[in-house]
Amino acid sequence: MKYFARRLGFYILTLWAAITINFFIPRMIPGNPVDSLIAQRRGEIDSNAIKSLDILFGLDKHQSLLSQYWSYLGQLAHGDLGISFQNFPEPVTSVLGSALPWTLGLIGTTTILAFLIGTLLGVFAGWKRGTWVDGLLPVTTFLSSIPYFWLGLISVTLFTGVDSWLPSSGGYDPGLVPGWDFGFIGNALRHSILPAATIIISSVGGWLLAMRNMMVTVSAEDYITVAHAKGLSDRRVMTKYAARNALLPSVSGFGMALGLVVGGTFLVEYVFSYPGVGLQLLNAISGHDYPLIQGVFLTVTVAVLAANFLADLAYMALDPRTRKEG
Amino acid sequence: MKFHFRLPGVKVMVGLVLLAVFTFLAFFGSALAPYDPSARSNDILQSPSAKHWFGTTHIGQDIFSQILVGTRSVMFVGFFAGILATVIAVIIGVTSGYLSGWAGEAVSTVSNVFIVIPALPLIVIVTNVIPNSGDWAIAMVIGCTGWAWGARLLRAQTLSLRQRDFVQAARANGESTWRIVGVEILPNLTAIIASSFIGTVMFAVMTEIALAFVGVSGISQWNWGEVLFWAQGQQALAIGAWWWFVPAGLCIALLGTSLALINFGIDEIVNPRLRGAGRTTVRTADGRKARMRFGFTPVLTPSADEGGGR
Numbered sequence: 001m002k003y004f005a006r007r008l009g010f011y012i013l014t015l016w017a018a019i020t021i022n023f024f025i026p027r028m029i030p031g032n033p034v035d036s037l038i039a040q041r042r043g044e045i046d047s048n049a050i051k052s053l054d055i056l057f058g059l060d061k062h063q064s065l066l067s068q069y070w071s072y073l074g075q076l077a078h079g080d081l082g083i084s085f086q087n088f089p090e091p092v093t094s095v096l097g098s099a100l101p102w103t104l105g106l107i108g109t110t111t112i113l114a115f116l117i118g119t120l121l122g123v124f125a126g127w128k129r130g131t132w133v134d135g136l137l138p139v140t141t142f143l144s145s146i147p148y149f150w151l152g153l154i155s156v157t158l159f160t161g162v163d164s165w166l167p168s169s170g171g172y173d174p175g176l177v178p179g180w181d182f183g184f185i186g187n188a189l190r191h192s193i194l195p196a197a198t199i200i201i202s203s204v205g206g207w208l209l210a211m212r213n214m215m216v217t218v219s220a221e222d223y224i225t226v227a228h229a230k231g232l233s234d235r236r237v238m239t240k241y242a243a244r245n246a247l248l249p250s251v252s253g254f255g256m257a258l259g260l261v262v263g264g265t266f267l268v269e270y271v272f273s274y275p276g277v278g279l280q281l282l283n284a285i286s287g288h289d290y291p292l293i294q295g296v297f298l299t300v301t302v303a304v305l306a307a308n309f310l311a312d313l314a315y316m317a318l319d320p321r322t323r324k325e326g
Numbered sequence: 327m328k329f330h331f332r333l334p335g336v337k338v339m340v341g342l343v344l345l346a347v348f349t350f351l352a353f354f355g356s357a358l359a360p361y362d363p364s365a366r367s368n369d370i371l372q373s374p375s376a377k378h379w380f381g382t383t384h385i386g387q388d389i390f391s392q393i394l395v396g397t398r399s400v401m402f403v404g405f406f407a408g409i410l411a412t413v414i415a416v417i418i419g420v421t422s423g424y425l426s427g428w429a430g431e432a433v434s435t436v437s438n439v440f441i442v443i444p445a446l447p448l449i450v451i452v453t454n455v456i457p458n459s460g461d462w463a464i465a466m467v468i469g470c471t472g473w474a475w476g477a478r479l480l481r482a483q484t485l486s487l488r489q490r491d492f493v494q495a496a497r498a499n500g501e502s503t504w505r506i507v508g509v510e511i512l513p514n515l516t517a518i519i520a521s522s523f524i525g526t527v528m529f530a531v532m533t534e535i536a537l538a539f540v541g542v543s544g545i546s547q548w549n550w551g552e553v554l555f556w557a558q559g560q561q562a563l564a565i566g567a568w569w570w571f572v573p574a575g576l577c578i579a580l581l582g583t584s585l586a587l588i589n590f591g592i593d594e595i596v597n598p599r600l601r602g603a604g605r606t607t608v609r610t611a612d613g614r615k616a617r618m619r620f621g622f623t624p625v626l627t628p629s630a631d632e633g634g635g636r
Contacts (some may be wrong), residue, residue: 010438010439012444013435013439014438014439017439017443017444021448025455026450030457063461092373129620136586137590138337138583139333139589141587142583144530144582144586145576145580145581145583145585146578146579146582147535147578147579149539149554150554150575150578152557153554153563153571154571154572155577156563157563157566157568160583213597214602216599216600219599220599255442256442258444259441259443259445260444260445260446262444262447263444263446263533264446266446266447267536267540270540273557281450282450282540284453285450285451285542293451293454296447297447297448297451301443301444304442304443304444305442323379325532
């Protein structure tokens with residue numbers, strides 16, 4: 001349990017760091033732009049919303065930095081992230097609430113699929129070292145060197161068009177109302193095929209290479225030789241002895257890599273105008289919607305931390321050493 | 327000390343040659359460019375021809391010149407951010423690995439925090455805050471956020487080196503900490519430093535291009551992301567102007583591949599088991615196949631009759 005407690009402590013610390021970064025970034029902006037945005041909307045924003053923006057962006061200069069920080073933390077604890085300027089007068093939380101399911105669905109499925117496909121291929125490539133399979137490595141390296149968003153652009157050109165079944169942008173057809181009915185889900189799935197394929201193709205290579213290298217390293221361990229000498233079938237040694245041990249670094253790297261995957265996914269959302277958090281972030285930046293920018297960063301960090309925590313639980317299940325007391 | 331130079335493998339050679347080409351273009355790209363990359367002309371949206379190798383844009387700019395001129399910015403940000411991040415990674419990784427106790431733990435926790443926080447959104451936000459961010463500013467931001475992976479790897483290796491006999495012996499001899507770190511530990515970290523440097527350069531190049539593509543970085547100098555930004559903004563895809571975005575993307579992928587290939591070579595120096603084992607399947611004189619396996623000696627008994635079999 002000591003491992004568990006240490007990891008939990010680490011996540012709390014990281015969350016605090018992210019919140020603090022989020023507190024300081026808007027205060028570094030020269031000539032506070034939020035002020036002017038509020039001034040433009042002065043008549044329309046109600047006084048409660050103005051107060052919450054004051055706290056988020058430190059517009060009240062009479063307060064000390066420390067007391068600004070405390071009221072900021074207090075406001076976050078109430079889940080108040082201010083109101084979005086672009087989607088006026090919607091609060092940031094409701095903008096995020098409608099965008100988050102899209103991104104979570106897209107990243108969640110593609111990351112898990114890419115991890116599974118890459119790891120399986122990596123087990124195979126590492127075990128069959130010295131055969132034709134080695135020829136796959138340069139190909140996957142090339143594929144993973146292509147930026148996510150460029151692959152997205154290419155797939156839009158190649159696979160979409162007036163007469164194509166695959167849509168080139170958006171998360172669903174404009175005429176539909178989001179809901180849990182078959183028509184809408186089918187339509188949403190059809191819209192997600194290209195973005196998902198793009199992410200999977202560009203991220204599979206990394207998992208493949210990591211797993212292949214660990215398989216090669218593990219194959220030379222004594223316990224593998226013993227397993228062979230016992231006369232176990234090649235397949236059994238590969239899956240139950242080599243792969244199981246080679247998997248550990250990949251699982252602990254899973255959460256770590258997620259930060260990078262998030263960045264790539266945001267660009268894919270941008271290319272496909274997919275209605276997720278990434279598109280909201282990039283639109284918010286071009287529209288100087290600072291409350292929304294802050295909200296996106298905080299939400300994404302919390303989501304990545306939660307995913308890391310799940311990866312840690314998986315690691316605990318796979319590696320008995322972490323469960324040992326002491 | 328004596329170094330043995332061995333001709334690197336084919337993969338590494340290909341990587342080095344590609345990198346050399348891009349480095350050459352970074353220095354001489356502007357001189358070689360046939361046109362001014364920003365100059366308009368009457369050749370609007372031309373497909374590739376002898377006059378315009380990569381075609382032209384919606385206002386008649388030569389895309390080949392844009393790519394050539396843009397190489398410098400890409401390479402500069404990549405390498406400057408890579409050097410900055412590697413210096414930070416070495417300082418933090420080696421210190422936290424060599425220091426024992428809570429100080430080392432604390433420094434390593436800081437680097438783990440930086441790994442977990444999603445880098446691209448953070449970089450996008452910070453770059454957006456800096457007014458008129460040029461290549462220098464972008465490289466600084468990427469360098470200051472991209473060091474954590476390298477620091478983590480270096481810390482792990484330093485922790486293991488610290489326990490080795492030669493370091494213990496140096497300490498017993500009363501050598502100063504600076505000398506132990508500089509002379510005994512750092513040379514043994516060379517390969518990991520090099521590989522994390524190359525990894526960071528890749529990360530920096532990808533990030534810079536992404537920033538330019540979404541239009542966050544200031545439009546000051548041409549780079550490959552800038553070309554893609556205009557291609558996207560002018561609906562190059564919808565009007566079928568494939569030449570507008572294909573060359574930039576291929577250049578990015580080639581640069582990335584060349585760095586990855588060099589990293590393969592370094593990985594194989596660090597971990598010799600990763601070297602390609604050559605042909606592990608051999609065919610015996612009577613046509614049967616035997617696969618070489620670590621720790622086993624295949625015994626090839628000649629078959630008694632022509633039909634084969636044991």
